[in-house]
Amino acid sequence: MIIRFIMMTNPKQLAIKDFVYELPDERIAKYPLPERDQSKLLLYRQGNIADHHFTDLPQLLPAQSLLVFNDTKVVQARLLFQKETGGIIEIFCLEPVAPHREVQLAMQQTNSCTWKCLIGNNKRWKSGSLSLHFEGGTLTAEREAQQEGHFLIRFSWQPAALTFAEVLEQCGKLPLPPYLNRDLTPDDRTRYQTIYAHQEGAVAAPTAGLHFTERVLESLKQQEIDIAYLTLHVGAGTFKPVKADVMEAHEMHAEQLYVTRPLIERLVAQSGKPIIPVGTTSMRSLESLYWLGTKVLEQPKLPLQELFVSQWQPYETTSPPDSADALKALLQYMDQNKADHLHASTQIIIAPGYSFKICSGLVTNFHQPESTLLLLVSALIGESWRKVYQHAMANSYRFLSYGDSSLLLP
Structure with a gap:
C-alpha cells in the first residue's frame, strides 16, 4: 500500500534550528569503504528500527517495488588555472548559459561555451584571459560578467573539435563535497x-547510489524488484546551507531534470504499488x-x-489531481x-507539511544538520x-556522502 500524507503545516514557517543534531567531525565518513x-x-519500517548491511536491501524492500535511480554522472567541474606569477585561480563550473542551457547539450558543445561559475582567488585575476594546458590542447577562460553570487565565464579551447x-575530462578535477575537507585521491574518480x-x-554525486554493486543489482533482479532510471543533474546548491531563520526566506537551488516517456509510462503502470527512489534527488525528481x-x-499549451516546478508550488495548489491523472497528462502533453x-x-x-504523490519510501544516506535534505x-x-x-x-553509523545508508518505509 502506498502511504499518503496530509498537509498539516505550512513549511514556509518552519525554523531550521528545529532540525539540528550534533554531528562530531569523526563521524563524517572521509573515505569510502573498500567495498x-x-x-x-x-531499516526504518513503520516506526521500528533494525540494523542490516546494504547487501540485505533487496530482501527488505516491499514486494513489487519499483526502485528509481538517478543516473547522472559527476563531471570534473573544478578547473585550476595557474597565472604567470604562480598564483592559482580556481573556476568551478555550475551550469551552462550559452549556447545551450540544457546540460546534456552543453556537454557536447565544441569550440566554445559560456557557463555560470564560482571563482576562487578572483581578486588576483586582475584582467585578461587565463589559459590551462592539457595533453594536446589548451583551455582559455574569459570573464564576461559578474552577477549576484557568481560569474559568467566564456570558455574556448583547442582542438576546437x-x-x-572531453575538455573537462582532460583538465578538470572532481569536486568533492566541501565537508570532506581533504584532497582528492585516485580512488575518488x-x-x-x-x-x-x-x-x-x-x-x-547522488550519493545514496554509491552503495550499489553489480551483486546488489543482480539480487534485486532475483527478488523481482524492478528498476528504472531518470536524470537530475545535482548542482552545487545541494550543499547550500540554510542561513535564514525560517524556510520562507531560503531560496532553493534549481536543478535540471530529464525523463523519458518509458519512465513515465512505467510510473503509471506502477500505480498502487510501491515506488521507492534511491536518494533525495530521485525523490525530488x-x-x-x-x-x-x-x-x-x-x-x-x-x-x-x-x-518548471517552483519552490512553493506544491503548497499553493488548491485542488491537486490524482497522481495517475497528472502523469497521464504529461504523456498527453508529450504527444502534443x-x-x-x-x-x-x-x-x-x-x-514537513508536504503531501507525497508518487514516492512511498526512500533509500538515502545520513544528512547534515540544518539542511534541506534533513527536512x-x-x-x-x-x-x-x-x-x-539517534540510533x-x-x-x-558513518555519516554524509561516503557514509552508511538507510531504507525509510513510513
Missing part, C-alpha cells in the same frame, strides 16, 4: 560515481513529475521551455509536443527522524 555494498543499512565534456552513472552534468503534470493539466523526453527544471522543496527526511517519516539519527549515532 561499496559493505556499508551498514538502517573536442566536446566540453571511481568511488565518487555510481556504477550506473551515464548522463554527464552533475557537480555532486519523481515528485516534481507530479507537479509538472498538474501544471500542464492547468496549462495544456505551456511551452516546453517553461516546464512530439517529444520523446522531457527536460525541465525543479526548485521543489520537500519539507525532506522529516517530511517522509515525521519526528521519527530524531529517533533514526545511527549510537550504533556507529
Whole structure:
C-alpha cells in the first residue's frame, strides 16, 4: 500500500534550528569503504528500527517495488588555472548559459561555451584571459560578467573539435563535497560515481547510489524488484546551507531534470504499488513529475521551455489531481509536443507539511544538520527522524556522502 500524507503545516514557517543534531567531525565518513555494498543499512519500517548491511536491501524492500535511480554522472567541474606569477585561480563550473542551457547539450558543445561559475582567488585575476594546458590542447577562460553570487565565464579551447565534456575530462578535477575537507585521491574518480552513472552534468554525486554493486543489482533482479532510471543533474546548491531563520526566506537551488516517456509510462503502470527512489534527488525528481503534470493539466499549451516546478508550488495548489491523472497528462502533453523526453527544471522543496504523490519510501544516506535534505527526511517519516539519527549515532553509523545508508518505509 502506498502511504499518503496530509498537509498539516505550512513549511514556509518552519525554523531550521528545529532540525539540528550534533554531528562530531569523526563521524563524517572521509573515505569510502573498500567495498561499496559493505556499508551498514538502517531499516526504518513503520516506526521500528533494525540494523542490516546494504547487501540485505533487496530482501527488505516491499514486494513489487519499483526502485528509481538517478543516473547522472559527476563531471570534473573544478578547473585550476595557474597565472604567470604562480598564483592559482580556481573556476568551478555550475551550469551552462550559452549556447545551450540544457546540460546534456552543453556537454557536447565544441569550440566554445559560456557557463555560470564560482571563482576562487578572483581578486588576483586582475584582467585578461587565463589559459590551462592539457595533453594536446589548451583551455582559455574569459570573464564576461559578474552577477549576484557568481560569474559568467566564456570558455574556448583547442582542438576546437573536442566536446566540453572531453575538455573537462582532460583538465578538470572532481569536486568533492566541501565537508570532506581533504584532497582528492585516485580512488575518488571511481568511488565518487555510481556504477550506473551515464548522463554527464552533475557537480555532486547522488550519493545514496554509491552503495550499489553489480551483486546488489543482480539480487534485486532475483527478488523481482524492478528498476528504472531518470536524470537530475545535482548542482552545487545541494550543499547550500540554510542561513535564514525560517524556510520562507531560503531560496532553493534549481536543478535540471530529464525523463523519458518509458519512465513515465512505467510510473503509471506502477500505480498502487510501491515506488521507492534511491536518494533525495530521485525523490525530488519523481515528485516534481507530479507537479509538472498538474501544471500542464492547468496549462495544456505551456511551452516546453517553461516546464518548471517552483519552490512553493506544491503548497499553493488548491485542488491537486490524482497522481495517475497528472502523469497521464504529461504523456498527453508529450504527444502534443512530439517529444520523446522531457527536460525541465525543479526548485521543489520537500519539507514537513508536504503531501507525497508518487514516492512511498526512500533509500538515502545520513544528512547534515540544518539542511534541506534533513527536512525532506522529516517530511517522509515525521519526528521519527530524531529517533533514526539517534540510533545511527549510537550504533556507529558513518555519516554524509561516503557514509552508511538507510531504507525509510513510513
